[in-house]
Amino acid sequence: MKHLDATALTPGFVLVTCLLSTAAVAQQASEGDYFDPLPVVLSVSRLAQSPSDTPGAVTVIDADMIRRSGSRELAEVLKLVPGFLLYRRRGSDITADYHSNLDDFGARMQVYVDGRSVYSSFLLGDTHRGIAAVQLADVERIEVLRGSNSAAYGSNAFLGVINVITKAPADSHGVSVSLAGGEGGISDNHASIGWGSDHMHWRVSASRRSSSGLDNIYDDSRHSQLQVRGSVRASPDDEVSIDLGVQQNAYGDGNAPRTCVTLVAANGTCDTNPERTSFWRDTHARLIWNRQLDATSALRLAAGFNQEVLRADFIARQRTNPPLVVNIVAPLPTNGRADRQELEMQRTDIWQDWRTVVGVDLVREEARSAFFFSSTEAFSSHQVKLFAGAEWKPSSYLTANLAALWEKHDAMGEDFAPRLALNFHITPQHTLRLGGTRSFRYPSIYMYRAQAQYLVTVTPALIAPTTVPYARTTGKVTPETLFTTEVGYLGEFRDQQLRVDVRGFRERMQDRIGLTANGLDFNNGPGPTLRGFEYQLTWSPLPATRVLFSEAHIRQVPRVIFASGAGEAPHRTGSLSVFHDFDNGISLGLSDHYSTPSTATVGRKARQMDLRLAYAFRMGTTRAEAAVVTQAIGGSQTANLTANTFDRRAFATLKLDF
Amino acid sequence: MTYATAWASQRVVAAVIQEGAAYEEFAAALRVELESRWSGRVKLLVTTSYSAAVVASPNLMVTAGAAPFAAALQQREKVGVSDTPLLAALIPRLRYEQEVVRLGPQKSVTALFLDQPPSRQAALIRAALPDANRVGLLTGPESAKSVAAVGAALMAQKLVPTTVAVAPQGLFVALREVMDDSDVVLALPDRAVFNSGSIVNILTATYRREIPLIGFSPAYVKAGAVMSLYVTPAQVGRAAAETVINVLEGMALPAPASPSEFVVEINPAVARSLGLNLDVTQIRKRMQALELRQ
Numbered sequence: 001m002k003h004l005d006a007t008a009l010t011p012g013f014v015l016v017t018c019l020l021s022t023a024a025v026a027q028q029a030s031e032g033d034y035f036d037p038l039p040v041v042l043s044v045s046r047l048a049q050s051p052s053d054t055p056g057a058v059t060v061i062d063a064d065m066i067r068r069s070g071s072r073e074l075a076e077v078l079k080l081v082p083g084f085l086l087y088r089r090r091g092s093d094i095t096a097d098y099h100s101n102l103d104d105f106g107a108r109m110q111v112y113v114d115g116r117s118v119y120s121s122f123l124l125g126d127t128h129r130g131i132a133a134v135q136l137a138d139v140e141r142i143e144v145l146r147g148s149n150s151a152a153y154g155s156n157a158f159l160g161v162i163n164v165i166t167k168a169p170a171d172s173h174g175v176s177v178s179l180a181g182g183e184g185g186i187s188d189n190h191a192s193i194g195w196g197s198d199h200m201h202w203r204v205s206a207s208r209r210s211s212s213g214l215d216n217i218y219d220d221s222r223h224s225q226l227q228v229r230g231s232v233r234a235s236p237d238d239e240v241s242i243d244l245g246v247q248q249n250a251y252g253d254g255n256a257p258r259t260c261v262t263l264v265a266a267n268g269t270c271d272t273n274p275e276r277t278s279f280w281r282d283t284h285a286r287l288i289w290n291r292q293l294d295a296t297s298a299l300r301l302a303a304g305f306n307q308e309v310l311r312a313d314f315i316a317r318q319r320t321n322p323p324l325v326v327n328i329v330a331p332l333p334t335n336g337r338a339d340r341q342e343l344e345m346q347r348t349d350i351w352q353d354w355r356t357v358v359g360v361d362l363v364r365e366e367a368r369s370a371f372f373f374s375s376t377e378a379f380s381s382h383q384v385k386l387f388a389g390a391e392w393k394p395s396s397y398l399t400a401n402l403a404a405l406w407e408k409h410d411a412m413g414e415d416f417a418p419r420l421a422l423n424f425h426i427t428p429q430h431t432l433r434l435g436g437t438r439s440f441r442y443p444s445i446y447m448y449r450a451q452a453q454y455l456v457t458v459t460p461a462l463i464a465p466t467t468v469p470y471a472r473t474t475g476k477v478t479p480e481t482l483f484t485t486e487v488g489y490l491g492e493f494r495d496q497q498l499r500v501d502v503r504g505f506r507e508r509m510q511d512r513i514g515l516t517a518n519g520l521d522f523n524n525g526p527g528p529t530l531r532g533f534e535y536q537l538t539w540s541p542l543p544a545t546r547v548l549f550s551e552a553h554i555r556q557v558p559r560v561i562f563a564s565g566a567g568e569a570p571h572r573t574g575s576l577s578v579f580h581d582f583d584n585g586i587s588l589g590l591s592d593h594y595s596t597p598s599t600a601t602v603g604r605k606a607r608q609m610d611l612r613l614a615y616a617f618r619m620g621t622t623r624a625e626a627a628v629v630t631q632a633i634g635g636s637q638t639a640n641l642t643a644n645t646f647d648r649r650a651f652a653t654l655k656l657d658f
Numbered sequence: 659m660t661y662a663t664a665w666a667s668q669r670v671v672a673a674v675i676q677e678g679a680a681y682e683e684f685a686a687a688l689r690v691e692l693e694s695r696w697s698g699r700v701k702l703l704v705t706t707s708y709s710a711a712v713v714a715s716p717n718l719m720v721t722a723g724a725a726p727f728a729a730a731l732q733q734r735e736k737v738g739v740s741d742t743p744l745l746a747a748l749i750p751r752l753r754y755e756q757e758v759v760r761l762g763p764q765k766s767v768t769a770l771f772l773d774q775p776p777s778r779q780a781a782l783i784r785a786a787l788p789d790a791n792r793v794g795l796l797t798g799p800e801s802a803k804s805v806a807a808v809g810a811a812l813m814a815q816k817l818v819p820t821t822v823a824v825a826p827q828g829l830f831v832a833l834r835e836v837m838d839d840s841d842v843v844l845a846l847p848d849r850a851v852f853n854s855g856s857i858v859n860i861l862t863a864t865y866r867r868e869i870p871l872i873g874f875s876p877a878y879v880k881a882g883a884v885m886s887l888y889v890t891p892a893q894v895g896r897a898a899a900e901t902v903i904n905v906l907e908g909m910a911l912p913a914p915a916s917p918s919e920f921v922v923e924i925n926p927a928v929a930r931s932l933g934l935n936l937d938v939t940q941i942r943k944r945m946q947a948l949e950l951r952q
Contacts (some may be wrong), residue, residue: 030755033847040880050933140866173828198855
């Protein structure tokens with residue numbers, strides 16, 4: 001069931017007029033406060049689904065937890081969610097994947113920020129840039145649906161869905177400033193200003209996040225964001241939300257030159273992935289209209305567009321040593337632009353025991369890149385999605401969720417994703433959930449349209465200039481599918497102040513998309529089956545203490561491993577966090593994230609411990625919090641490549657709310 | 659006892675009420691309770707006019723509403739009934755105190771407040787939301803006076819109050835500040851803060867942050883508050899009857915207080931949506947245990 005965008009609540013209509021005579025009301029306290037009627041604000045159609053009724057396992061991380069974790073960016077926060085694997089290909093380039101390290105960029109996951117998809121279909125499918133562009137200081141809450149949900153979100157909601165909800169403009173009045181600085185070249189700043197009146201609220205926020213990444217490689221990174229959010233209550237039943245923003249990332253790429261065997265001689269210097277600064281920018285605009293049709297129905301219309309630009313060109317060089325000096329050069333202008341336009345409509349209705357959602361979604365995507373498509377033309381794809389979902393609560397013991405989505409892709413044909421979940425509320429505090437769903441993932445435009453090559457020139461001309469193919473797609477690749485069956489348990493132990501969330505799953509992937517043997521095309525092969533269980537415990541042993549413990553145990557059965565080799569996910573990953581508030585405004589947070597070694601990419605980080613010490617205080621009417629965060633206190637961690645280490649780093653932060 | 663003497667020893671109670679459903683509900687409950695406990699020995703006159711009440715030469719006067727009480731206070735000296743005990747019902751504590759202060763010390767006046775005692779509010783929060791530690795309080799000019807007592811009662815239940823005044827910064831900044839530091843918001847009556855206009859913003863903002871709001875009337879539950887703690891006019895009526903009987907039997911006029919009966923009402927849809935399992939019977943039992951411990 002599509003989760004209602006909680007930032008777009010609308011009030012209901014005003015009821016009966018006041019009973020009291022106007023005589024003695026005026027400025028004095030009177031019993032009118034106790035007897036006067038009020039408008040219905042939270043009518044049933046505006047309420048979000050109860051956590052024990054959701055058809056899947058959801059982890060919610062609120063702003064308080066984000067702050068306490070000492071995270072600088074969203075991917076770091078996902079450490080707290082069971083089943084998430086985090087790794088850094090480069091210093092500030094973190095990818096978070098749910099249950100798989102099968103792809104480098106989070107392509108098998110859907111990510112929304114205030115209902116806006118940040119999935120980049122430009123190249124191979126990518127959410128890691130969208131995740132990196134989120135301004136953490138603006139985030140109210142993150143809801144992570146652990147498990148696939150194409151039935152509600154369509155293609156790409158393959159292994160999981162992340163919903164980032166930012167603070168509503170009405171909740172952001174005033175000025176907020178935060179700064180961070182320290183080792184590792186960390187220098188962050190964020191400022192937001194919010195204002196408004198009864199019917200209209202705005203928030204403008206801007207931030208910059210820089211660091212120099214890991215030692216030994218050029219992976220400096222600077223993320224800048226500017227965002228404008230507005231909400232207008234046009235009438236008691238109509239609310240319009242505006243979302244505009246620009247995000248950019250300038251990042252270091254490539255490696256230092258090294259000695260190697262060149263194309264023409266045994267001994268030389270290779271600079272085939274030269275150090276360079278690449279550039280990515282995303283611009284978006286989105287408008288959402290929420291209308292309360294009556295006390296039990298609501299309608300939502302949303303329209304948006306975004307444009308991504310990537311500038312990542314470089315020249316690959318090889319040079320042999322004297323006495324025969326030969327230069328081999330190949331320019332690789334890996335630049336491009338992707339545009340996306342989307343129109344969606346969704347209607348929610350509440351009947352007696354039923355709650356239904358129906359909707360339609362139209363998406364147009366366009367990719368253009370002289371290099372990747374060997375053309376100046378734009379290559380586009382169109383998708384139409386029709387979805388419907390129903391929640392049935394025949395008694396307080398059972399909630400049934402049924403959903404289905406049908407999607408038509410102009411190049412990939414039709415696909416269908418059904419979902420069924422049964423939640424048995426054994427008692428109001430303990431729920432058992434059984435569910436199954438089928439999800440799919442479309443290949444990106446690149447995967448079925450790319451035609452690219454580069455020219456290698458040798459001076460002196462020992463060899464004639466040669467064209468080397470980079471991509472020769474045939475369009476034969478088809479969508480992947482995932483069948484998931486799961487068992488879940490949600491328990492609340494009031495007397496022990498403990499909440500437990502357990503999920504056991506079997507995720508069977510089919511037609512897994514991967515590179516062909518020659519590395520120039522994409523095709524489908526057998527996919528792995530992932531089996532395992534994960535759990536999350538939230539415990540408050542003392543009123544001012546909170547303990548979060550989560551673990552995921554996964555076994556992956558590949559039937560055939562692709563030549564381009566995906567490794568196996570670590571068998572066990574987990575995180576343990578303890579947060580405590582002392583009486584005088586001091587708070588302490590300790591987080592430990594670990595994973596067992598795996599046959600996957602060399603040197604997956606085995607363990608990272610972070611420590612945060614903070615002091616909250618007031619300066620007049622200004623609220624402030626100063627903190628010191630140390631990441632990886634256990635010492636250097638190997639990052640992705642053996643030459644690079646993620647060393648212990650400490651930085652200080654200051655947040656001011658005026 | 660002959661009919662004549664029975665009639666002669668019958669007491670007269672006059673209730674001056676305002677027009678409206680709440681006041682009529684109060685009067686009806688007062689009548690029913692008096693009839694059931696003191697059948698035949700008391701005559702209850704319900705009127706909207708103070709003079710009509712005075713003419714009846716009551717042994718005790720009851721007012722329902724702030725306006726009737728204000729009028730009664732003003733006129734009782736002039737009319738020469740300042741010795742007749744006066745019970746103010748269906749009135750907020752603040753207004754009662756304002757009226758009494760305005761006219762100087764009064765004899766034989768007491769009240770039954772609509773306000774809930776802070777100890778009960780604190781017990782409710784502890785009983786219904788065991789996970790909550792910090793309680794947000796939005797104050798305005800009226801509630802600023804009572805917030806200290808509420809804060810003390812909260813701390814007695816090991817809850818931490820966060821008090822933010824709306825006035826200087828405006829509602830939205832105050833809301834943001836209070837929500838940043840609370841697990842639950844307890845609404846304290848103050849029309850500068852909680853009114854039919856602001857309630858839309860307050861309920862949507864607290865719901866967005868998944869912070870339960872506790873209201874002080876049934877209208878709040880209907881509007882979307884997770885629960886409300888309040889006293890119904892009928893319950894006040896029964897408490898008034900109890901006071902009337904006690905006083906007419908010769909007991910001293912009791913100090914102003916809140917009725918011991920109360921209602922805890924839940925909005926089940928909102929509670930469920932927030933993941934809260936609330937059962938009124940369980941909550942009331944726990945509240946009783948908590949208040950006994952005090």
